[in-house]
Each structure stands twice: as structure tokens, then as C-alpha cells.
Amino acid sequence: MPKVTFNPYSITVEVVEGANLIRAAMDAGVHVNASCGGEGACGKCRVVVEEGEVEAEGAESIGEDDWNVGYRLACRSRVVGDVTVRVPSESLLDRKTLMRRREGIALRPSPIDLQSLKQIGLYNPAFQKRFVKLHRPTAGDNLCDLGRLEKALAKQHDIHHITLDFHLTRKLARVMRENNFEITATLDFSRRRYRFPHLLNVEPGDTTGRHFAFAVDIGTTTVWVQLIDIAGGEIIGTAADYNEQINYGDDIIARIIYSQSERGLSRLQGAVAATVNHLMQRLLKRFALNKEDISHITLAGNTTMTHLFYGIEPKNIRLSPYVPAVCNVPLARARDMNLDMPPHVFMNCVSSVSSFVGGDIVAGVIASGIYKDPRLTLYIDIGTNGEIVIGNKQWLTCTACSAGPAFEGGGIQCGMRATSGAIERVSINPETFEPMILTIDMSKPKGVCGSGLINLIAALSGAGLLEANGKFREDCGTERIRMGENGREYALVYAKESHTGRDIAISETDIDNLMRAKAALFAGYVTLIESVGLTLQDIEQVILAGGFGNFINIEDAVAIGLLPDLPRSRFQFVGNGSLRGATLLALSRDLLEEERRVAGMMTNFDLSSTPGYMDRYVAALFLPHTELDYFPSVRERLRNNGSNGRGEAVQKKA
Amino acid sequence: MPKVTFNPYSITVEVVEGANLIRAAMDAGVHVNASCGGEGACGKCRVVVEEGEVEAEGAESIGEDDWNVGYRLACRSRVVGDVTVRVPSESLLDRKTLMRRREGIALRPSPIDLQSLKQIGLYNPAFQKRFVKLHRPTAGDNLCDLGRLEKALAKQHDIHHITLDFHLTRKLARVMRENNFEITATLDFSRRRYRFPHLLNVEPGDTTGRHFAFAVDIGTTTVWVQLIDIAGGEIIGTAADYNEQINYGDDIIARIIYSQSERGLSRLQGAVAATVNHLMQRLLKRFALNKEDISHITLAGNTTMTHLFYGIEPKNIRLSPYVPAVCNVPLARARDMNLDMPPHVFMNCVSSVSSFVGGDIVAGVIASGIYKDPRLTLYIDIGTNGEIVIGNKQWLTCTACSAGPAFEGGGIQCGMRATSGAIERVSINPETFEPMILTIDMSKPKGVCGSGLINLIAALSGAGLLEANGKFREDCGTERIRMGENGREYALVYAKESHTGRDIAISETDIDNLMRAKAALFAGYVTLIESVGLTLQDIEQVILAGGFGNFINIEDAVAIGLLPDLPRSRFQFVGNGSLRGATLLALSRDLLEEERRVAGMMTNFDLSSTPGYMDRYVAALFLPHTELDYFPSVRERLRNNGSNGRGEAVQKKA
DSSP states (O other), X not given: OOEEEEETTTEEEEOOTTOBHHHHHHHHTOOOOBOSTTSSSSOOOEEEEEEEEEEEOOOTTSOHHHHHTTEEEGGGEEEEEEEEEEOOGXXXXXXXXXXXXXXXXXXXOOOOOHXXXXXXXXXXXXXXXXXXXXXXXXXXXXXXXXXXXXXXXXXXXXXXXXXXXXXXXXXHHHHHHHTTTEEEEXXXXXXXXXXXXXXXXXXXXXXXXXXXXXXXXXXXXXXEEEEEETTTTEEEEEEEEEOGGGGGOSSHHHHHHHHTSTTHHHHHXXXXXXXXXXXXXXXXXXXXXXXXXXXXXXXXXXXHHHHHHTTOOOGGGSSTTOOOSOSSOOOEEGGGGTOOOOTTOEEEEOOOSSSSSOHHHHHHHHHHTGGGOSSOEEEEEESSSEXXXXXXXXXXXXXEEOOOGGGGTTTOTTBOOSXXXXXXXXXEOTTTOOEEEEETTSSOOOEEOHHHHHHHXXXXXXXXXXXXXXXXXXXXXXXXXXXXXXXXXXXXXXXXXXXXXXXXXXXXXXXXXXXXXXXXXXXXXXXXXXXXXXXXXXXXXXXXESTGGGGOOHHHHHHTTSSOXXXXXXXXXXXXXXXXXXXXXXXXXXXXHXXXXXXXHEEEOOGGGSTTHHHHHHHTSSSSOSOGGGOXXXXXXXXHTTOOOSSSOOOOOX | OOEEEEETTTEEEEOOTTOBHHHHHHHHTOOOOBOSTTSSSSOOOEEXXXXXXXXXXXXXXXXXXXXXXXXXEGGGEEEEEEEEEEOOGGGOOOGGGGGGOOSGGGOOOOOOOHHHHHHTTOOBXXXXXXXXXXXXXXXXXXXXXXXXXXXXXXXXXXXXXXXXXXXXXXXXXXXXXXXTTEEEEEEEOOOGGGXXXXXXXXXXXXXXXXXXXXXXXXOSSEEEEEEEETTTTEEEEEEEEEOGGGGGOSSHHHHHHHHTSTTHHHHHHHHHHHHHHHHHHHHHHHTTOOGGGEEEEEEEEOHHHHHHHTTOOOGGGSSTTTOOSOSSOOOEEGGGGTOOOOTTOEEEEOOOSSSSSOHHHHHHHHHHTGGGOSSOEEEEEESSSEEEEEEOSSOEEEEEEOOOGGGGTTTOTTBOOSSTTEEEEEEEOTTTOOEEEEETTSSOOOEEOHHHHHHHHHHHHHTTOBOTTSOBOSSOSOTTEEEETTEEEEEEEOGGGSSSSSOEEEEHHHHHHHHHHHHHHHHHHHHHHHHTTOOGGGOOEEEEESTGGGGOOHHHHHHTTSSOOOOGXXXXXXXXXXXXXXXXXXXXXXXXXXXXXXXXHEEEOOGGGSTXXXXXXXXXXSSSOSOGGGOHHHHHHHHHTTOOSSSSOOOOOO
């Protein structure tokens, strides 16, 4: 991998070939002013190539002379080999700020490793196809078609006492005769309780090589669908889109309320089914597959999303004492859920634990392997609700914190979802207080997504602009801090460089919302761990889940008091744990059996009735926390920066 | 019971109070001329009351003087106490003809004896209701609704590891809260293979006292529905109607052919579903029940009817080698079969054995208890196909003979179904050759139904009008035998007394059809019994089934060679064995388990490929048979009547 060295800091990082230079700088913790998100419009991210070469586009802001002596726009440059660049003096930072180098940045989930699944004997899909050659009936052997198939399955595959789905009786005779009495049977071996495999489909000829399944993660905001080649043992494609239910309300509570209106429930069911249909079709089209090739669907979602998908009234979820109707949804025909699938396609649903710890979390626990790991693990899924699981292979506790939608951009003036134009990374020059921002696709910025907000708060705090109580320092010496419509704010992007033509700013109100969210989460896991007589330091592994977690900067998240201040090597990222879990369940009957057991062993805590939670929540309404003992590395840095680290304003030298 | 003595024969019979006098005469084997079917129009059935009284209506044909000396019309008289009547000389018969006294006439099926079912421990319905009081959820106990129910079922009823039907998940929460968390659960305990009871329904409050089920017999011609009170253990009502599929063809073959036309199968499915719906509604209305009170439906029918009811293509049933698609239809939701039932209602279907031995026969075997009887039994269901079962508790063989629809009135010019106006009983005066006929509701005759045809052939033969080869004797000395449109015929009813205004006659062609039918049946059971190395005389019990069997006259049926000539005490009648079996299966889980075992132990014979069948068939194309050794009692009578009993014409003395 090419190495990029940033001077004058002599910081060297390895990047993938073709990496964007300004991203490399961000990764290296090197601040380069950039206010257009990476689009190349602001012309501020000028660097000089000192050794080696980059593949760069020209820019208006770089004249021919400058070009000839090596000036390039970092955001328009791609790394093609070892290279040394100098960040010009106007961008130069106090070296001290560089200590915030991001170790956590490389946390990306490893792909599902099918090879090792196979090695440990867990690659055994519950739904399997078997090719069967039947004897053609004769006068002396005129068993009914079903009897003939049963006999052949017993003889050729040692499969006995099958049960079958009614719809098959209507096509069995035709299918058997379509290809000379050679057929492929699809059987469900998952129902351990039933003891006997369930015949789900028959197809003419040998189709054992064409066997696909879908895994579906139904999020409140986003729906993910993954196409799995069961025969080949591969994940072949993934698609995601907004849950169409968004039209009926942003969060779970709004959806539950809407579900109680006339035809509300069926509209919500139809909306999410439409989203899933559309994603399944997209994948089938992309890989030139037929829906007949699908054998089943495994679905995971939070408890409310699961209720809504299955058309089950969710209203008691939000009424004390918060009782879901069903945590273990029985096998259901996909078609009955308005999915455009043939009648043989059934849906498995990952079990929920309680109203607020759903199948998405159970799937994540399966996907991350906590339930069989001896190490004490903290599993955090940060979304509208922050769901937390703590435990190991012997015990698991879980809870949900009403973190609110702040980390998903909700209730934050400049907040937005992590889509095109969202500022996902922010750095602030501690000398000039000028920002460096990158947007998701390096287009003009529209707003700030969750991971960007964490960056932003950490950067504001790190640059000494924010007090520990979340208020802007008086008299900072930058015009970017000013009085806005909602009180004091920091102007991150000025109107002329924003996509909307309006300033993008973050106010104290926004910051307050974010602090409440992170405080709820922190108080949640501290309460959980302390209620079982352990401390944060006992946690041997922290697993982050959720689409959001994908881009979270561990250092920043610790700095603001969202994540626990543990050795960074203990952090892992599982990606979309829910989707990953659903996919694994489609690939492994043994995991499918584990799933209910795991859901059953997860003890649910209701934080609102757990002593000490509120106190812990209030104590956490600081950056990073009123009690700095929880954040030794942050305290250390604050000391280095000259702060007394007791929740008072960070003292800026400048 | 009142006694009726018929003079001059001094024949005394017991009859039920209120019995019709002409029926009593028919039962007693006393011929009284009667050609209007019992309507009172012909005025021929005059009798004189010698002792006692009858309750009689006046009639034009009886003047005041005659009335005063005791003349009455037998068909208009009801027996109200012991009475002696004299049959006038014009109706007087040779005493010899009286030996044909009908022992078999009293063969009526005993009602299903629930008390003895209970005594032998077989009264254990597979579908059961359980009242459950649930704890109201609290913050400390907020299990999901389903989990709460599972826990309560385990604790209060020792029912564990239930599975549940998906549709319940959508109503569980509401139902639980409707009546203070007191609910009634309906569970299916029938699936032995599944090991665990299946939850089918939940209702608010205690509904254990309201638990009903339907048993359905789908015949090619008639559909029967029986309403069963599962909670009370009673059969509470029965309804029957023509199978609406009749509009698409009279017999199975016509239906199968129609099913292959465009939308044919779905039309046929819809037609029979409409019939069942209409019968179920009629019963629900009659007993003021709600369809929500029904827990399940048990269905029996022949293999083709079963295929058509379930919308399964039946075409291979009629193509060599005659393979049904499915003999064991899995549990299916009634609503999916277009039955107007709530979603919790599922259907059990009695297993078929082969294309031509269906669930109706298996149900009959269950209903008649052959499968657990040590006695060698011959079970005959006479319909379009004559199905035959021979065996005992250790082995069972079965077959179907293509008897054709003759006994159901098909292919017989004067034939009709057993409905209003059908001549069901016939006697012919061996001196005058005048007929005595009774119609089903004693209204003007329209035609002759199956049991009437058997009577008629036996009567024609017994009166010496028919040769053993089924041809009318030359020179009989009665104008009733004449040349008709279809060759020689016997005029049973003249136009002026018939409902249609046309003569009702039976031709040699008709008789030929009936002989083919009876020969097919006789050859069938003889082939079956002889192929296992036994003889007819080894049969210890003969069970007759079918709506037709209800009125069959054993003596006549033996006389024409349809039934075996065995001691009459060995004959029993099970009634509609199919419906009776379906009802028993609804009442007994144990029988439900037996059902598949019994179907599995029934070895199917294909007569067309069984050596000797055709020879036996040809030999049986005589009245009663070319080989009179098969019919010792008939031979005896023929000898008494002066016949040589070798298939030659019965010699009449007159």
C-alpha cells in the first residue's frame, strides 16, 4: 500500500492505492482547511507535493506557476504511489492537536467469513435443496405422487416423515411430469421442535445449483436486503433504501401512533413491504435471478418494526408496562405479508427480547458471537434508541435507552441522514478555528450526519470552543461563533459554499440534544454494568453496531463521553449487526436454533425502573462527564491542554 | 310398538306408532296393488280393518258403505294401535311369494354412540379449548403477550412448547385485553408427528362451553355436512344438498374432463365450496350459532372429490396407471379453500388409498370399526363406483369396480336420484303382474331410484317375468310387458298416474345396464376374496354403506346377485360411512391417528389387472349368476318355484 507522509509533521500513513489525499489527511489527523466538503470549489485544501506524484485535477485556484512547483488541491488528488506532501503554513497547526490521531478509524466490519463458518461446521443452511429421481408410475406401482416423492426422499436422501405445505399439493403432479419425474425438493430443516423436515417447494429437473435466499434488516429509517447464494455459500449482493414508512413518521413512536389511525397499520405494513419488494426486485434484476430461485427470507428488525412488518398491532409497545404482542413471530408465508414472492417462500423472523430490545439486537448478538464468547462484551447499537447488550457466553443483559434521534440527525437543526452532501467528518483548526469538512460523496455540503456531529462536537471541544457544559466559550476570537436564530452557534459552512445556499451551523440547543443522547447511552451501559457488580474497566470488548457505527470515530466518541474510555484495541465494529445476523441465520441451521435460546437468555433491564439510572444520566450531561475518572485518557489530554479537567472550561492558550 | 296383522296370510309385523299402513304391508312382504306411489290417487290399495282401528283419511274410491264396513286406503292409513287388516281378494297372492319376506329391511345404522365412545376412551377430540387466566402485565413482569400465554398454558394446563398459527399474532394482544386477560385458547393436539400442540385460536373470556366442528362428506352427487358439539359431545344437526358440481357433469370422469378446461378446476372448486358454505350456513342458522364457534372441519370424499375440493388437478386419476396427486392432504386453512370461515378454522382431510378408493371409504372403515374387528368383513359402498373393502383388524384389501351409475339412476331411462317422487319400493303381484309401488314421499311417481330398481328387478324376476339372462319372458300374459321405444319393457306406472304424464317403464336395455353394474360389483368382491385364498362363505360380516344402502332390500339385492347370499344376520348397514367416519374423527384424536395407519394398511387391488376378474364378471351377467352355487338360498327358492335354477327362465305356474 502506498505511504503518504505529511510534512511538516512527519506523519506517515498507509492508504489504499487511489485514495483521496484529503481523506488521507483526515485519517492521519492532519488538518487542512476545507469548507466545500471536498468538492474542489473552495480551493482551500492546497498542499505541495514534495516527493513522488499524485494523480490530480487542475483547479482555478491553482495557477500554472503554483502547479509547476507542486501545488495541488488535496481533495482533487489521488494517491498512486509513495508520496510526501507539505501542508502549507496557512493550514499549519499546533503539533499538540495532532495527538488526537484516530486509532479507531480503521474499524470496519470484516466480511462474513464463509470459509471459517464452514470450517467450524456452522455452514449448514436450514433450507436445503435435494435432487430426486423418481420412478415413473406403473400399474404395479401407482402410489400417489406425494407418496412417490416421500419414498424417494427416504431412499435417496434418508429423509423421512416429511410434512408439507398445502400449496405444494396443487403443483406436485405437474412438476413431477415436467421433466421426466426428476425434481428438486426444497426442504426446511430448521424446525427442531417439529422433528421432521418440511417440504416447501418442488421444481422440475435439477435446480440444486440455483438456491438463493434473502436476509432483510428492517430499520426504522433504512431497510437493507442481502441476496445470498445458499448453494454456492456466498453473499452476492446488498441493497438498501429508506423505509417507506418514513412518510408516516420519523421515529417509532410516531409510527405506533399512526398505526392506530384508521387503516394506519395496513398502510404502514404496505409501505415497508413495498420497500422490501423494491429492494428484492432490484437485487434479482441486478443478478439476473428469478424470484422462483428464492427459497426463504430471514428478517430482523426492532420490535416495533417487526410488529409493523407483520401487521401486528404495536400499540402496547409504547404503553406502560411496554408489552410487545409477540417476541417470537412464527414462520409466515412471504406472500401473506404482501411480498411479491412465490407461495413457497416463507419468512423466518429473528426473535425480540422486549419492546425495546428487538430482533435486530439479537441478530447482532448472533453476528458478533458474544453469546459464545468468554470475554465480557459491551455491544452498542446507536440509533434512535441506543440498544445495549452486556455479557458473555454465560449471561447476557440488555436494555434500550431513549437516546432520541439526535445521532440520526433528528432534532438537530443542521442534522441530516448519512446521504449525499452530508458532512461526515469535521476537523477544526485549534488556532484559526477554521473547519475542515468532508461530505459523504465530496459534493457540496447540505448538513451534518451522525458521525459528523460527533466529530464536530469533539472538534469544537478539542479546539477549546466548547465548555464542558456544552456552551460556547465567551470571547473565542472567531466570527464563526455568533448569535443565531436559536441562540449561540458555530457556523460550519457559509451559505456560499453550502448546497442549500444557507449557512450550516450548530447551536447550543443542538449540542444540548446531542449531549442528552450521549448521556442516555452512557448512563445506560454504566447502569447495566454496575447493576451486575462490575465496572466499565472490566469490559474486555466493545462492539459497535449500526449503519452509524460504520463511520464513527472512536477517539471523538470517547472524547465527548459517548463511548467508554477503554483501550482502543478493545473496540470492534460489526457493521449492520442486524443484517449480518439475518444473513448468518440464513446460512446456518445451528445458529437458527441458537437464536431463540440467545433471545431467551438475554435479561432485559428497564432503565426507567433501575435505581441510579437518572443520577447517572444527569452526571453524564457534561463533556465528557462530570466524573473524569470515567475518562482517564480524556482527562490526560485535558491536562496536557492545561485544563483542570473538572468539567470547567477548557483553557485555550491562544 | 303396535302390531299389524295382515290376513289372510296371518302375517304380523311390529311397526312404530303412526306408521303408514301400506309401508307396513311392504315391510311385511304383503303385496297390495298400488300404482300411484302412495299418494292416494289410484285408490287401489284398499284393505279392510277387521280388528282395531287405523287413523285414516277418506277417499273418493271408498263409498260410505264401504267405509262403514272397514274399507280403507292403506296408503292413507296410519297405525295407532294393534290392528288386523284383510287384504282383499283382488290383491291376494300365492302364499309362496310371501317367502320373500324381507329380513334385511330393518338394517338402519345405529346412531353414533358417544356414550360408548367415551367408555372406551375414544372420546378425545383433537381440537380442544382451554380457559386461561393470565396475570395482567406489570413493569416487573412484561413478557410479551404470547410468552405470557405460553407460560399460563404450561402452568395452568401443563401444555408445553406450543406452536402457533401466524394469523393469531395479529389478534392476540386485543383478545387478551378484551376480557381482563381471561381468554380461551383452542389447541390442535392431533399432529402426533409434531409432538407439540398447535395453538389455533384465542377468544376473550371463557368460551369452552361453545365449541363446535363440522364433518363434511363430499360425494360426487350429494354433499353432507354434520354439525358437532365438541364441548357437549353431541351431533346436533345434519344437512345435505346436491354437489353444485353436478352442473359440470354427473360423474367423476365428466368432472375430471371439465377440470381440464380453462378455469374448469377453479369453477369446480368454487362449486363444491359453495355447496359446503351453504350447508354450513344452514346449520349455523338453524342452531343459532356463529361461525366463530367452529374450531375445525373434517372432510371425507372420494379421491377425485377430494382433489377437486382442494383445487388439486385430478387428471392423472383417469389416465393409466391412475395416480392421484396426493392421498394425504395436509392440514389446510378452510378460508383458502373458499369456505366462508374465520381464519382459525383448519381442515383435516381423511386419507385416500388410491385413485378409486378414497377417503370416503377409509372413513367408512373407521366408522364401521372393521380395522379393529377380528371378523372377516366385506364392506361395500354402492355408488357410481362400487368400492369394496375386505379384511379384518390384521389385513385390509380394497378395490373399486367401475359399476357405472346405474344404481344411482344413471343410464336407466326411468332412473332418478332418491328424491321426491322417486319410486323406492316395488312389489309385483305374481298372479296379476300388477305393481305395488311406493314413492319416497308418497307423491306421484316420477321415476325409480336405485333401491327401487333393485326391488323392481327382483320383483320382475320373482314374478317370473324376467329370464335369468335379463330378457323378458315371451308371452307373459300381461299388457304391461310390451314393445317400447328402446325394445321390450315393463310399464310400471301408466302416464295417467305418473307425475310426468308419461309412462314409467323399464326396458331390457335398462335391465342390461343394471346387470352389468351388479356383475361388476359381484365379480369385484369375489375376485378380492378369492385372490386372498378365501371364499364368500368365510365372510363373517357384510357392511353396506352409502346413501343408497339406506333403503336397500337385502333379500332383493341377494336375489338379483348383487349382494352375497350369506345368512342375513351377517348384514349390517353403516349408513353414510364417509360422514359418520368424518364425525368420529372430529370427536377422537385417537381415531385421527388411526386414520392414516388404516389408509396405509389398505392394500389396493386393481381389478383390471387381476387375473380372473373378467371371467367372473361375465359369469355374473345373469340373474342372480350363472353359477347358482354362489346363491344357495336363491337356488332353493327357484327350486320351490319350480325352476331348474340353472339360469333358465323361472317357470310360472299361472
